Amino acid sequence: VPGLVITVTCLNPALDITHEVAGVDWSGVNRPGQVRVRPGGKGLNVARTLLAIGAQARVLGLAGGGTGAEVTSALAGLGVPATFTPVGGETRRTFAVVDTRDGATALFNEPGPEVTADEYAAFLVTYEKALADSAAVVLSGSLPRGLPAGAYAELVAAAAAAGVPAVLDTHGEALLAGAAAGPAIVKPNVAELEALTGRAIAAADGPDLRAVSDAAAQLRLSGPDAVVVSLGPAGLWAATAEGTWRAVPPGEVFSNPTGAGDAVTAGLAHGLVLGQPWPERLRTAAALGTAAAAAPVAGEFSPGDYARVLAEVTVNRAEETP
Amino acid sequence: VPGLVITVTCLNPALDITHEVAGVDWSGVNRPGQVRVRPGGKGLNVARTLLAIGAQARVLGLAGGGTGAEVTSALAGLGVPATFTPVGGETRRTFAVVDTRDGATALFNEPGPEVTADEYAAFLVTYEKALADSAAVVLSGSLPRGLPAGAYAELVAAAAAAGVPAVLDTHGEALLAGAAAGPAIVKPNVAELEALTGRAIAAADGPDLRAVSDAAAQLRLSGPDAVVVSLGPAGLWAATAEGTWRAVPPGEVFSNPTGAGDAVTAGLAHGLVLGQPWPERLRTAAALGTAAAAAPVAGEFSPGDYARVLAEVTVNRAEETP
Numbered sequence: 001v002p003g004l005v006i007t008v009t010c011l012n013p014a015l016d017i018t019h020e021v022a023g024v025d026w027s028g029v030n031r032p033g034q035v036r037v038r039p040g041g042k043g044l045n046v047a048r049t050l051l052a053i054g055a056q057a058r059v060l061g062l063a064g065g066g067t068g069a070e071v072t073s074a075l076a077g078l079g080v081p082a083t084f085t086p087v088g089g090e091t092r093r094t095f096a097v098v099d100t101r102d103g104a105t106a107l108f109n110e111p112g113p114e115v116t117a118d119e120y121a122a123f124l125v126t127y128e129k130a131l132a133d134s135a136a137v138v139l140s141g142s143l144p145r146g147l148p149a150g151a152y153a154e155l156v157a158a159a160a161a162a163g164v165p166a167v168l169d170t171h172g173e174a175l176l177a178g179a180a181a182g183p184a185i186v187k188p189n190v191a192e193l194e195a196l197t198g199r200a201i202a203a204a205d206g207p208d209l210r211a212v213s214d215a216a217a218q219l220r221l222s223g224p225d226a227v228v229v230s231l232g233p234a235g236l237w238a239a240t241a242e243g244t245w246r247a248v249p250p251g252e253v254f255s256n257p258t259g260a261g262d263a264v265t266a267g268l269a270h271g272l273v274l275g276q277p278w279p280e281r282l283r284t285a286a287a288l289g290t291a292a293a294a295a296p297v298a299g300e301f302s303p304g305d306y307a308r309v310l311a312e313v314t315v316n317r318a319e320e321t322p
Numbered sequence: 323v324p325g326l327v328i329t330v331t332c333l334n335p336a337l338d339i340t341h342e343v344a345g346v347d348w349s350g351v352n353r354p355g356q357v358r359v360r361p362g363g364k365g366l367n368v369a370r371t372l373l374a375i376g377a378q379a380r381v382l383g384l385a386g387g388g389t390g391a392e393v394t395s396a397l398a399g400l401g402v403p404a405t406f407t408p409v410g411g412e413t414r415r416t417f418a419v420v421d422t423r424d425g426a427t428a429l430f431n432e433p434g435p436e437v438t439a440d441e442y443a444a445f446l447v448t449y450e451k452a453l454a455d456s457a458a459v460v461l462s463g464s465l466p467r468g469l470p471a472g473a474y475a476e477l478v479a480a481a482a483a484a485g486v487p488a489v490l491d492t493h494g495e496a497l498l499a500g501a502a503a504g505p506a507i508v509k510p511n512v513a514e515l516e517a518l519t520g521r522a523i524a525a526a527d528g529p530d531l532r533a534v535s536d537a538a539a540q541l542r543l544s545g546p547d548a549v550v551v552s553l554g555p556a557g558l559w560a561a562t563a564e565g566t567w568r569a570v571p572p573g574e575v576f577s578n579p580t581g582a583g584d585a586v587t588a589g590l591a592h593g594l595v596l597g598q599p600w601p602e603r604l605r606t607a608a609a610l611g612t613a614a615a616a617a618p619v620a621g622e623f624s625p626g627d628y629a630r631v632l633a634e635v636t637v638n639r640a641e642e643t644p
Contacts, residue, residue: 017415017417019417019430019432021430024348024428025428026346026348026426026428027426027427027428028428028429029429029431030428030429030430030431031430031431031433032430032431032432032433035432035433037412066388066389066391066392066395066396067388067392069388069391070388070389070392073388074388090359093339095339095341095417097428097430104348104349105349106346106347106348106349106350106352106419107350107351107352108341108343108352108353108354108419109351109352109353109354110341110354110357111353111354111357
C-alpha cells in the first residue's frame with residue numbers, strides 16, 4: 001500500500017438545504033422556522049466518518065458554480081480536506097421540506113451538472129496523482145451526468161495499477177461495471193442488490209437471508225474480492241474469500257438510512273487499510289452504521305453511541321446458504 | 323438634482339430558486355424537471371426594469387455568505403451594477419415548488435440575515451456617497467431583521483438633505499415612518515394601503531375607488547408629495563399636489579403581481595427623474611406594470627407588450643372623492 005490517506009471520491013456533491021415548517025401550505029407562502037445548510041453527497045459523509053474515527057481522509061470530486069463554492073467553503077469549515085476539479089455546470093442542491101407537525105418530508109433533488117470529457121480528464125489527473133499516497137480509495141455515490149457508466153471501473157483499474165485497493169458504493173450500471181473491475185469491496189444495500197441481481201430480498205419481517213446470500217455470492221463472482229451487503233437494522237452480510245459472516249447490531253433505532261450506509265462504507269475502508277480480520281472489520285462497520293443511523297445528520301454520529309454499540313454487535317460465521 | 327443615476331436599495335435581496343415538478347410527492351423524493359435560479363428582491367426587479375427602459379440605475383444593498391455571493395455574481399451576469407455591503411449573516415433564499423400538473427405553487431421564504439448596527443452604518447456610508455451622483459433613490463422592499471422600522475425614514479431624510487427625491491415602496495411600520503419623512507412618491511398596493519389606513523378597499527368586482535381615494539389622501543397628508551396606489555388589473559390611482567389621476571390599462575392579463583408592482587415603481591422613478599407631467603408618468607408606469615404582469619419572470623417584460631399597452635392606457639383626472 002503506497003500511503004496512509006484514504007481518498008474518497010465525491011463526483012456529484014450537493015448542497016443540502018433543509019427547511020423546517022410547522023404545518024406546510026403546499027399551495028401558498030411558508031416561512032420556515034429553521035433553515036439548515038450543509039455539504040452533502042455520499043462521499044462527503046464517508047470522509048467525515050473516517051476523520052471522526054481518526055483516519056486520514058481526503059475528498060476528491062467535481063464542483064462548479066456558486067453552489068460548488070458553497071460546498072467547498074462549508075467543507076473547509078468542517079475541517080474536511082477536499083480538492084474539487086472545477087466544472088462549468090452548477091453543483092446540485094437537495095432541498096428538504098420537513099413538516100414539523102406531522103414529520104412528513106418532501107425531498108427535491110436537483111440533477112447536478114453535466115460533466116464534459118475534458119473536465120473528467122482533468123479530474124483523472126488529480127485522482128492519479130492522489131493514488132501515490134493513498135492507502136485505499138472509496139468510490140461512493142452516483143456518477144454525474146455526462147460520465148460513462150464505466151467511469152468507476154476505470155477508477156478501480158487505475159487504483160489497482162497503483163497498488164491501491166478500492167471500496168465501491170454505488171448502484172445500477174456503474175456498480176455492475178465497477179464490480180467487474182475487481183475492487184476490494186463492494187457495498188450494496190438491499191435495494192441495490194435486488195436491482196442488480198433481479199432477486200427478491202426485502203420482506204416485511206426483514207431481508208430474506210438466503211436470497212441475500214445467493215445474490216451476494218453472485219455479485220462476488222463478477223469481480224470484487226468481497227461483497228458486504230448493508231441490511232439496514234438487520235446489520236451486515238459479508239461474502240469474502242475467507243468466508244461468509246453476518247454482523248447484527250443491537251436495537252432498532254434507524255432514523256437515517258443514508259448516513260448509515262455511508263458510515264458502514266467508512267468502517268469497511270478503515271478496516272481494510274488497517275488490515276483488520278473480517279469479523280473485527282464488520283463489527284466496526286456495523287457499529288458505525290448503527291451509531292450514524294441514530295444521528296439526525298448524515299455524516300455525523302455520537303462517539304458514545306458508537307462505543308456502546310461496538311460492544312454489543314455480534315458477528316458470526318454464516319453458511320453460504322443459511 | 324445632483325446626478326443622472328437612479329439608486330435602488332435592496333436591503334434584503336434573495337436568491338430565488340424554482341423547481342418545476344410534474345406531480346409533486348409531498349412526502350417523498352422528487353426530481354425536478356426544471357431548475358431556475360435568479361437574483362430576487364423587489365429592488366432588483368425595479369433596477370432591471372429601469373435598465374430595460376434605458377435609465378441609468380445601480381443597486382445598493384446588503385448581502386452575505388455563499389448565497390450573497392451567488393446573488394452578486396448573478397446580477398453581474400445580468401448587467402446590473404450592484405454594490406452590496408457585506409454582512410456576517412447569510413443572504414436568504416426563496417424556494418418555489420411549481421407542480422406543472424395542476425399549477426399549484428408552494429413558496430418557502432427564508433428570513434434572511436439579521437443585520438447589525440455596524441453593518442447598517444457601513445451601508446449608510448456607501449448610500450450617502452452614492453447620493454452625490456443620484457437623480458433619485460428608490461427604497462424598495464422589506465427591511466431586513468435587525469434594522470429599526472425608521473430605517474427608510476432615515477434614508478429618505480438623507481436623500482432630501484442631498485437634494486435627491488425618494489420613491490418608497492414598502493409596507494407596515496417602515497412605510498408609515500418612511501412616508502412621514504417626506505418622500506416624493508410612495509407606492510402602496512391595495513393590501514398595504516388597507517393595512518396602513520384600516521380602510522376596506524378590496525372588493526369582489528375590483529377596488530372601491532372612493533375608499534382608495536380617501537386612503538390615498540389620508541396617506542398623502544402624512545408626508546409624501548404624492549401617493550400612487552397600484553390597483554392590480556384596475557391600474558393606478560395617483561394623489562398628487564397637482565391633482566388626482568387614474569390610469570387604466572387595457573385587458574386583464576395579470577399573472578405576476580410582484581413583478582408588476584416593481585415595474586410600476588420603476589416607471590414612476592423614471593418619470594420623476596425626467597420631470598414628466600403626471601399623466602405621462604402614470605401612462606408609462608401603468609404600461610410597464612401591465613407588461614411586467616404578463617411576463618413569467620419578475621423584473622422582466624416584453625418590449626412589444628410594453629409598446630402595445632402604452633398606446634392603450636387611458637389616464638383621466640379623477641375627483642378627490644369619486
